[in-house]
Amino acid sequence: MSVAAERIDRLHELAREAARTGDDELARRYVRRARRVAERNRLQLPRRFKRFTCDACDAYLLPGRNATVRTRTGHVVVRCDCGNLARYPYD
Numbered sequence: 001m002s003v004a005a006e007r008i009d010r011l012h013e014l015a016r017e018a019a020r021t022g023d024d025e026l027a028r029r030y031v032r033r034a035r036r037v038a039e040r041n042r043l044q045l046p047r048r049f050k051r052f053t054c055d056a057c058d059a060y061l062l063p064g065r066n067a068t069v070r071t072r073t074g075h076v077v078v079r080c081d082c083g084n085l086a087r088y089p090y091d
């Protein structure tokens, strides 16, 4: 794993921890930082990261706290508290 990829992983962990302790703004800052690292290094963000972050407001999503997850035929719909919907194939 590249240094940049490790950094993204670490930022993902930090974002999750911040979200768990209720510090949504700090979580957003980590999410944005991870996105910037990916962009600068032309890396794809891990699927896990994409699914737990909101594209619209950069929130780190914790289902049951700031997001709802619904299963539909063949896909999962994640709704952030900001109203943004993301659809993923079911797997």
Ligand SMILES: [Zn+2]
Pocket: 054, 055, 056, 057, 058, 059, 080, 081, 082, 083, 084
């Ligand atoms: Zn959002």
